Amino acid sequence: MEGSGVGDDFLMEIQVGPYVLRGHQTRIIGGCREAAVDGVRKMVIQAPCGFGKTIVALGIISRILSKEGSVLVLADTRQLVYQLRNKLSECGIPHAVLMAGEEYRHSNVTIASKQTMWSRCYTKQSTPKPAADVVIVDEAHKSLSKDWQSILADYPAAFVIGLSATPEGVGGYYEKILVGGTYEELTPEFLTPCRVFAPYTVDMKGVPIRKGEYVSKHAQKQFNTDPLVGDIFENWKKIAPDRPTVIFASGVDHSIHLCEVFNARGIPAAHVDASTPQRSTPSKVGREDIFDDLRHGRIQVVCNVRVCDVGWDEPSVSCGVLAFSTLSLVRYMQTCGRLFRTFKGKEDAVLIDHGGNVARHGWPTSDIEYELNPQRKLEERLAEERESGPVMELHCPSCGYVWPKGKSATVCPCCGAEKVRRGFPKKVLDGDLKEVIRVQAPPKTREQKQWDRCVGVSANLKGGSARQARLFFFRETGKWPNRNLRNWLGHDASHSDTSTVFDKYRRGR
Numbered sequence: 001m002e003g004s005g006v007g008d009d010f011l012m013e014i015q016v017g018p019y020v021l022r023g024h025q026t027r028i029i030g031g032c033r034e035a036a037v038d039g040v041r042k043m044v045i046q047a048p049c050g051f052g053k054t055i056v057a058l059g060i061i062s063r064i065l066s067k068e069g070s071v072l073v074l075a076d077t078r079q080l081v082y083q084l085r086n087k088l089s090e091c092g093i094p095h096a097v098l099m100a101g102e103e104y105r106h107s108n109v110t111i112a113s114k115q116t117m118w119s120r121c122y123t124k125q126s127t128p129k130p131a132a133d134v135v136i137v138d139e140a141h142k143s144l145s146k147d148w149q150s151i152l153a154d155y156p157a158a159f160v161i162g163l164s165a166t167p168e169g170v171g172g173y174y175e176k177i178l179v180g181g182t183y184e185e186l187t188p189e190f191l192t193p194c195r196v197f198a199p200y201t202v203d204m205k206g207v208p209i210r211k212g213e214y215v216s217k218h219a220q221k222q223f224n225t226d227p228l229v230g231d232i233f234e235n236w237k238k239i240a241p242d243r244p245t246v247i248f249a250s251g252v253d254h255s256i257h258l259c260e261v262f263n264a265r266g267i268p269a270a271h272v273d274a275s276t277p278q279r280s281t282p283s284k285v286g287r288e289d290i291f292d293d294l295r296h297g298r299i300q301v302v303c304n305v306r307v308c309d310v311g312w313d314e315p316s317v318s319c320g321v322l323a324f325s326t327l328s329l330v331r332y333m334q335t336c337g338r339l340f341r342t343f344k345g346k347e348d349a350v351l352i353d354h355g356g357n358v359a360r361h362g363w364p365t366s367d368i369e370y371e372l373n374p375q376r377k378l379e380e381r382l383a384e385e386r387e388s389g390p391v392m393e394l395h396c397p398s399c400g401y402v403w404p405k406g407k408s409a410t411v412c413p414c415c416g417a418e419k420v421r422r423g424f425p426k427k428v429l430d431g432d433l434k435e436v437i438r439v440q441a442p443p444k445t446r447e448q449k450q451w452d453r454c455v456g457v458s459a460n461l462k463g464g465s466a467r468q469a470r471l472f473f474f475r476e477t478g479k480w481p482n483r484n485l486r487n488w489l490g491h492d493a494s495h496s497d498t499s500t501v502f503d504k505y506r507r508g509r
Contacts, residue, residue, distance in 0.1 A: 017058070023186075088109065183366070
C-alpha cells in the first residue's frame with residue numbers, strides 16, 4: 001500500500017500456510033489495493049458471516065510482513081483474539097497477543113484486545129503502543145466509540161482496514177465500503193442455505209430498554225419459565241434432534257436452565273458465558289474443551305450468552321436456537337451468521353426463532369446495501385423498503401408455507417392443504433413451530449430506491465406534498481419519476497399531502 005512503506009503490490013498469494021485463498025477472497029484484497037491507490041486510507045470490507053474475513057486478514061498480514069511492514073489487529077472480545085491467534089499459529093506467522101492473561105512481547109504482528117490496550121497503553125501507560133503500517137479492525141461497526149477512535153487516532157499514517165458483516169453507520173470515520181460478496185453469490189458453494197421455523201413471539205411489553213436494547217436481567221424473566229423452556233426443548237426435538245446445536249439465551253440464568261433441561265432429558269449439553277475460562281482449570285471446564293466436545297460429538301448442544309454470537313467459528317453446527325428477543329439488527333444478523341458456514345455433509349442450516357426476531361428484522365440471509373451516511377439509521381431505511389415491497393399475507397397452517405399478497409389461492413401450493421387463512425400469525429397453536437418459507441421481492445432498481453427515499457423524506461416533512469417528492473427525485477436524477485415506479489403519482493395528485501398518500505412511509509407508525 002502506497003505511503004505505508006510496504007510497497008504498492010498488495011495482491012495476495014494464492015496460499016497462506018494451510019489456507020488456500022478463494023477467488024472472492026483474493027478479489028477483495030485486490031479491491032483494497034485499488035482503493036489505496038485511489039487515496040482511500042480508511043476502508044471497510046463488508047461480507048456475510050462465513051465469507052472468510054479472518055482468512056482475508058491472514059492474507060493481508062502475510063503480504064505486509066513480506067514487505068517488512070508491521071500490523072496491529074484490534075478486536076473487542078477474547079473469542080476474536082483467540083480465533084485469530086490460532087489461525088496465525090497454524091500459518092507459522094510470529095505474533096504477539098496484548099490481552100489480560102497472556103504474556104506480551106514485541107512483534108511485527110500484534111493482536112490486541114481493545115480493552116487491554118486501552119488499559120495498558122493509555123490508562124496505566126505501562127506498555128508502549130505497538131507500531132503499525134496497517135491497522136486491521138475486527139467487527140468494525142463497533143469502532144466509532146470514543147476509546148476506539150482515540151486508539152485509531154494514534155496511527156495517522158497507517159492504512160485502516162475494517163472487517164464487518166454489518167457496517168452500520170460507519171461513515172463517521174471510514175471513507176469507503178468494499179463489498180466482498182453477497183449471500184446470494186456465495187450460496188451454496190461457500191455458504192449454506194437457511195430454513196426458518198418461527199413460533200409465537202414472546203410478549204416483551206414492560207421490559208425496560210437501555211441504549212436501544214432490552215435489559216438482559218429483565219428480558220430473561222420473559223423466557224426463563226418452565227412452559228417456555230419445555231417448548232424450546234420440545235420444538236428442537238421435533239425439528240432438529242440430530243443436529244449439532246447452539247442456543248443463544250437471554251441471560252446467564254436462562255442459559256444454565258436450558259442446559260440443565262437438555263441434560264435432564266438425555267441430550268448432552270454445556271453452558272458457556274463470559275466467566276467461562278478459555279482453557280480448563282481444575283474446577284471449571286474451559287471454552288476450548290467445550291467447543292472441542294461439540295465438534296467431535298461428545299456433546300450435542302452448547303447454551304451460551306453473548307459468547308458465540310460474534311467471532312465464533314464452528315462450521316459443523318447446523319442448528320441455531322434464538323431464545324432471546326433483540327431490537328438490534330446488527331446483533332440479529334451476527335448471531336444468525338454463526339450457522340451458515342459450509343461443512344462436509346451439511347446441506348442447510350436450521351434457525352429456530354423463539355423471540356420473533358425474524359418477523360422483526362427480516363430474513364437472516366438478506367443482502368443489505370449498507371451506506372456510509374451516519375445520520376440515516378439502517379433500521380429506518382430497511383423499514384421503508386419492507387413497507388414498499390410485497391406484503392406476506394397468506395400462511396398455510398399445515399406446513400407453514402408463506403407467499404406474498406396478490407397471489408390468491410384456495411390450496412397451499414407447497415403441501416396442497418385446502419384451508420388457507422389470511423395473515424402472518426406470530427403464534428402457532430399449541431406452541432408448535434412451522435417452517436417459514438422465504439418469498440423474495442424482486443430486486444429494486446436504482447430509480448425505485450431513489451423514489452422511495454424521496455417519498456420517505458417528503459412524508460416526514462411538515463406539510464410535505466407529493467409534488468415535493470417529485471421535485472426531490474428530479475434534483476437527484478435530472479428526470480421526473482415515471483409511472484412504472486411503485487407508488488407513482490401523476491401530476492393530478494402532485495399537491496396531495498404526502499403523509500396521507502404515503503402514510504406507510506411515516507417513521508411514527
